[in-house]
Amino acid sequence: MTDTVLVLGGRSDIGRAVAHRFAAAGHPVALAARNAPDLEADRADIAIRHDVEATLHEFDALDTDALGDFVDAFDPVPGIVVSAIGAMGDQTTSETDPAAAAQVMRINYEAPAQVLELFAARMAARGGGTLVGISSVAGDRGRAVNYVYGSAKAGFTAYLSGLRNRLWGTGVHVVTVKPGFVETRMTEGMDLPGALTARPEAVAETIFQAVARGRSVVYVKPVWRAIMIIIGAIPEPIFRRTRIGS
Amino acid sequence: MQDFRTEELAGWGRYPRCPGPVARPRHAEAVGALIGAGGVIARGNGRAYGDSAMGAAATLDLRRLNRMLSFDDQAGRLVAEAGVLLGDVIATFLPRGWFPWVTPGTKFVTLGGAIAADVHGKNHHRDGAFGTFVDWIDVMGADGEVVRASRDENSELFAWTLGGMGLTGVILRAAIRLRPVESGWIAQTTIPAQNLAEAMDAFEAADDASYSVAWIDCLASGAALGRSLVMTGEHVQADDLPPDRRTHPYRTPRKRQLSMPFDAPTAALNRFSVGAFNALYWRRGLRAPRKALVDWDSYFYPLDAILGWNRIYGRRGFVQFQCALPLNASEAGLRALLSETAVAGQGSILAVLKRFGPQQSRFSFPMAGYTLALDFPANARTLALLDRLDAIAADHGGRFYLAKDARLSAATLHRADPRAAAFRAMRRETGCDRAFASAQSERLLL
CATH class of the missing domain: 3.30.70.2520 (Alpha-Beta Plaits)
Structure with a gap:
């Protein structure tokens, strides 16, 4: 199995870790990001360490009109497409600045959903492929501290779920990944609980295994599945009084 | 200074230990902004035993600069960022028939650390130290400029930096030669x-x-x-x-x-x-x-x-x-x-x-x-x-x-080592003494 793996959001720590993990198993990898030439050192590193082909692709997830051409440029369509697109944004700014909120909603929901949809159509036409969407546990329940980001992730999670069901029987599989806290540039400076925090390499390993085994929804640290079941079950009047909710 | 976070630092010997600000830049370009404050030292994988890689004022953990940039499979020459581990070099290249010319007793050292300490191996009597097989290094000096140094180009800087304990600048990249081997x-x-x-x-x-x-x-x-x-x-x-x-x-x-x-x-x-x-x-x-x-x-x-x-x-x-x-x-x-x-x-x-x-x-x-x-x-x-x-x-x-x-x-x-005075004089002359300092260099007046 040496399908090409396209990583959308290839600059992110998780994106690069995913590229390394698949390359280590012999997959050629393609990294797509804005200002792609900046990633030459990462590209070379992947190619040298794993002795695979690695390429860079200019990609602006928010340039909706250009998405079609971007996707068409991949011929044949990659066997595996991973979306590591996303950004936390700043909750307080989002509350007062609608444009900033729109940006967070677009980058976490609209953009990854649209580009995966385009790849889905081409994969279905070919009769096979795997789409991986990196969503978040933040989408499982709205919290006061990050609900703009969380709501967009909730939208993306629902989108992936629907896409998976629509593609049932076409040979195209959709994996939803819900990392909890991950040690990345996005969370740098935040005080994260060690036991609940994963390294990007662990996220990559989870994704690699999920693709290999055809899993549908995966959490990176299994404890998160339990945590989110409990958090999801707390009645709203109580949730709003807890430290988690507020 | 939001790039720095205070952490407890120690060398491999876990003596001495003391807290200090640490930054972990992701790109070589980001290092320049971090040395402005002065009194910084680059740190690799923390395998120096004592306080060599504990900054006098702040410490730059360079393990994220760990990309291999090119490999010449005729000459066995690897160009890589300073944070690449020797163990990763072996994992990558031994299956292709190459092994480091010089290795210390642990593979968990970074290339930058190996060069800064000019580490030796069991073959020093025959082949010399790690630096013998370093063709060039890119070093960021006190002014934030990156200089390529080799035996031919900026040779003074090259000579002082091999074994210079990171006190001549921040080693960002290096070209090292590997030896062909027929087996593991x-x-x-x-x-x-x-x-x-x-x-x-x-x-x-x-x-x-x-x-x-x-x-x-x-x-x-x-x-x-x-x-x-x-x-x-x-x-x-x-x-x-x-x-x-x-x-x-x-x-x-x-x-x-x-x-x-x-x-x-x-x-x-x-x-x-x-x-x-x-x-x-x-x-x-x-x-x-x-x-x-x-x-x-x-x-x-x-x-x-x-x-x-x-x-x-x-x-x-x-x-x-x-x-x-x-x-x-x-x-x-x-x-x-x-x-x-x-x-x-x-x-x-x-x-x-x-x-x-x-x-x-x-x-x-x-x-x-x-x-x-x-x-x-x-x-x-x-x-x-x-x-x-x-x-x-x-x-x-x-x-x-x-x-x-x-x-x-x-x-x-x-x-015991009259070279230390010459090293110190060189640091003073080049302005490295203010920009780069470790707990060790302060203790030893280097």
């Missing part, structure tokens, strides 16, 4: 030596061996003073492997990775336990076959098999004494150092003796002669012993390995 196996020969003279004779007789090193029983005294197991090694050619290994000559058995899950009680290593261990190890060495086929990982990195082995010395940490002695004073100096250690009864398990070739770089540790390395748990008695060992080494014209040092005094260093 080493043919090891063990030569028991009943005393120091025999051990030194064995080293001189093994001058043409690719690798040589000795484990020395530092608690043996009297007629047995300096008894050792001298081990030489050669890379095995594919045709010389046993038939079952020939098909995959680079494949070696995966080693079990053990780890030291907690600090040993401080008293676990004492003269009785160490004495018993050393006596056993010596007898086992006598009985073992003289010749053995050993995989590269076990041969070069026996201690890497136990992650966190530094914890066997307890929570107070440990210190290492390592000096190099000139050839003409080696026997007398070693005799004096070993006698002092044996009398003190502060023996160490990890006592290593090694023949060095000549010094190559401006401020590197090795010199033609012998080097002795001894580990001790850090406590008042052993620190006092180390002061006495320092004096003995200095009296015999010896010098000290800064990558292992945690407690040497500036007076002793400058008495």
Whole structure:
């Protein structure tokens, strides 16, 4: 199995870790990001360490009109497409600045959903492929501290779920990944609980295994599945009084 | 300063320990903005034993600059960022027939750290130190400019930076050469030596061996003073492997990775336990076959098999004494150092003796002669012993390995190593003294 793996959001720590993990198993990898030439050192590193082909692709997830051409440029369509697109944004700014909120909603929901949809159509036409969407546990329940980001992730999670069901029987599989806290540039400076925090390499390993085994929804640290079941079950009047909710 | 976070820092010996601001840049370009404050030092994987990689004001952890940038498979030349681990170089290139020319006793060092300490391996007598196989380095100076330095270009900076302990600038990238090997196996020969003279004779007789090193029983005294197991090694050619290994000559058995899950009680290593261990190890060495086929990982990195082995010395940490002695004073100096250690009864398990070739770089540790390395748990008695060992080494014209040092005094260093004054003058002249400083450089007035 040496399908090409396209990583959308290839600059992110998780994106690069995913590229390394698949390359280590012999997959050629393609990294797509804005200002792609900046990633030459990462590209070379992947190619040298794993002795695979690695390429860079200019990609602006928010340039909706250009998405079609971007996707068409991949011929044949990659066997595996991973979306590591996303950004936390700043909750307080989002509350007062609608444009900033729109940006967070677009980058976490609209953009990854649209580009995966385009790849889905081409994969279905070919009769096979795997789409991986990196969503978040933040989408499982709205919290006061990050609900703009969380709501967009909730939208993306629902989108992936629907896409998976629509593609049932076409040979195209959709994996939803819900990392909890991950040690990345996005969370740098935040005080994260060690036991609940994963390294990007662990996220990559989870994704690699999920693709290999055809899993549908995966959490990176299994404890998160339990945590989110409990958090999801707390009645709203109580949730709003807890430290988690507020 | 939001790029810096305060963390507790220590070297591999876990002595001394102190908190300080640490930044972890993701790109070489980001380093420039971090050195402005002054008093910073680059840190790799934290394998220097003492305070070499603890910044005087702040520390730059460069492990994220770990990309391999190009590889020339004709010349075996790798260009890589400074944070790449030697172990990753081996994992990547041994299956393709290449191995580092020089490796220290752990593969968990970064290339930047290996260059800054100009580390040596078991082949120093023949091939020189790590720097011998460095073609060029990119160094960020005090002004934030990146300069390429080699033997031809900016050669002064190159010469001072190999072994310069990160005090001449931040090493960002390097081109290093690898050696072609036909297998991942080493043919090891063990030569028991009943005393120091025999051990030194064995080293001189093994001058043409690719690798040589000795484990020395530092608690043996009297007629047995300096008894050792001298081990030489050669890379095995594919045709010389046993038939079952020939098909995959680079494949070696995966080693079990053990780890030291907690600090040993401080008293676990004492003269009785160490004495018993050393006596056993010596007898086992006598009985073992003289010749053995050993995989590269076990041969070069026996201690890497136990992650966190530094914890066997307890929570107070440990210190290492390592000096190099000139050839003409080696026997007398070693005799004096070993006698002092044996009398003190502060023996160490990890006592290593090694023949060095000549010094190559401006401020590197090795010199033609012998080097002795001894580990001790850090406590008042052993620190006092180390002061006495320092004096003995200095009296015999010896010098000290800064990558292992945690407690040497500036007076002793400058008495033993006149190069230190020249190094300091160079730093002052170039403005490096304000920009780059470690706890060690402040202590040693470098």
